[in-house]
Amino acid sequence: MRRWVAPTASGPVSASVVVPGSKSATARALVLAALADGPSTLSGVLDARDPRLMQDALTSLGVSIAPAGPGVVTVTPPDRFVPADIDCGLAGTVMRFVPPIAALAEGRSRFTGDAAASARPVRPLLDALRQAGVSVDGNALPFDVLGAGSVPGGVVELDASASSQFLSALLLAGARFDGGLTIRHRGAPIPSLPYVGMTVGMLRDRGVRIDTPEADTWVVHPGSIAAQDEAIEPDLMNASAFLCAALVTGGRIETAWPERTLQAADGVLAALEAFGATIDRSPGRVTVTGRVRGADIDLAEVAELTCVLAAVACLADGPSRLRGVGHIRGHETDRLAALASELSALGADVRETDDGLAITPGPLRGATFRTYADHRMAHAAAVVGLGVPGVELDDVDCTTKTMPDFPGLWAAMLGA
Numbered sequence: 001m002r003r004w005v006a007p008t009a010s011g012p013v014s015a016s017v018v019v020p021g022s023k024s025a026t027a028r029a030l031v032l033a034a035l036a037d038g039p040s041t042l043s044g045v046l047d048a049r050d051p052r053l054m055q056d057a058l059t060s061l062g063v064s065i066a067p068a069g070p071g072v073v074t075v076t077p078p079d080r081f082v083p084a085d086i087d088c089g090l091a092g093t094v095m096r097f098v099p100p101i102a103a104l105a106e107g108r109s110r111f112t113g114d115a116a117a118s119a120r121p122v123r124p125l126l127d128a129l130r131q132a133g134v135s136v137d138g139n140a141l142p143f144d145v146l147g148a149g150s151v152p153g154g155v156v157e158l159d160a161s162a163s164s165q166f167l168s169a170l171l172l173a174g175a176r177f178d179g180g181l182t183i184r185h186r187g188a189p190i191p192s193l194p195y196v197g198m199t200v201g202m203l204r205d206r207g208v209r210i211d212t213p214e215a216d217t218w219v220v221h222p223g224s225i226a227a228q229d230e231a232i233e234p235d236l237m238n239a240s241a242f243l244c245a246a247l248v249t250g251g252r253i254e255t256a257w258p259e260r261t262l263q264a265a266d267g268v269l270a271a272l273e274a275f276g277a278t279i280d281r282s283p284g285r286v287t288v289t290g291r292v293r294g295a296d297i298d299l300a301e302v303a304e305l306t307c308v309l310a311a312v313a314c315l316a317d318g319p320s321r322l323r324g325v326g327h328i329r330g331h332e333t334d335r336l337a338a339l340a341s342e343l344s345a346l347g348a349d350v351r352e353t354d355d356g357l358a359i360t361p362g363p364l365r366g367a368t369f370r371t372y373a374d375h376r377m378a379h380a381a382a383v384v385g386l387g388v389p390g391v392e393l394d395d396v397d398c399t400t401k402t403m404p405d406f407p408g409l410w411a412a413m414l415g416a
């Protein structure tokens with residue numbers, strides 16, 4: 001735990017920012033390389049807590065992951081997975097993507113995690129695995145997967161309304177189940193849908209056949225997953241925290257922005273535009289200028305932006321409404337409760353609604369800002385701190401979940 005006073009901007013911030021690799025693409029590339037039919041070399045791999053936990057989990061299941069240069073690893077799948085003790089930390093990607101792989105090992109794998117991870121939903125995924133023929137003890141962390149060396153597969157019903165990661169987890173491993181996997185989503189709409197697109201896109205790139213014969217149904221045909229080298233793109237969700245600095249200071253932030261990507265790039269830019277950003281695009285780059293204004297917006301597809309945009313909204317010229325993100329109550333912390341509490345303590349009027357937040361700016365003052373071990377709460381505090389002196393985070397180290405040195409990058413952006 002390290003306290004950190006968020007630096008205040010003395011004027012418009014102008015910077016070119018380089019953020020590290022995508023957490024979500026790194027997790028998928030590692031998992032797919034572990035399940036593939038031969039070795040793969042991955043570059044631009046994110047070096048942060050979540051992907052490190054993923055590498056540790058896969059290694060203990062028998063995968064060989066060898067460093068091959070800065071940010072480069074060569075992943076060699078095992079002939080047979082072996083059961084293991086898996087530490088999920090607070091990583092949704094580990095607690096959801098790894099159980100279907102452990103089901104392919106012969107024996108009991110035990111999944112544990114941080115105390116707060118036990119509150120994160122995982123039961124719908126475990127129930128779907130049971131329908132696919134896997135024995136699972138428990139319905140939340142800690143739980144055990146009793147692998148039989150293979151998984152029958154077949155047709156499963158899944159309620160993925162609490163997290164798209166349940167669906168991604170089943171899609172990633174489904175081709176390796178004996179009969180493949182047909183997944184029928186039953187329940188309220190799936191949040192963060194672009195991430196399902198990322199999963200399907202990366203699987204198809206590796207030769208896996210996936211059909212979507214009707215709405216809310218995915219058919220993964222059984223077969224091998226082709227080994228494939230991959231260069232991981234920068235993390236556009238993490239980049240967004242920096243882009244918000246342009247908005248709240250009336251400055252100018254530029255960063256790499258892939259021309260074609262499986263990340264929710266357009267959704268991110270549309271959300272920033274709604275809050276007053278002007279977006280300039282040049283090949284492979286984006287520049288954000290503008291001045292923050294209040295917005296009423298559905299963030300279901302880009303729910304990870306809720307924290308930084310709630311902070312932005314506190315510095316706007318009028319009220320904002322963030323909708324479609326009720327499920328983030330099950331993220332690293334209950335983000336709606338945490339944002340309402342911490343941003344209200346700074347002087348804004350921030351109230352929880354059924355599916356989001358209603359925010360009315362007010363005169364803001366510095367105070368301790370609790371992060372609840374949540375990296376995106378820390379990003380929110382950094383954004384609001386640009387305009388409010390004395391915002392002191394109780395812990396900035398939680399940012400290592402998805403970035404090796406967030407405070408350093410933030411200071412560099414400010415020219416410190």
Ligand SMILES: O=C(O)C1=C[C@@H](OP(=O)(O)O)[C@@H](O)[C@H](O)C1
Nearest residue numbers: 024163164165191192195303304
């Ligand atoms: O599949 C992924 O890599 C992710 C999916 C989303 O999860 P939810 O569907 O739970 O929002 C997102 O919020 C998370 O940070 C990463």
Ligand SMILES: C=C(OP(=O)(O)O)C(=O)O
Nearest residue numbers: 090091092093304331376
């Ligand atoms: C929800 C998030 O993470 P996780 O992958 O742990 O679900 C996030 O990074 O905002």
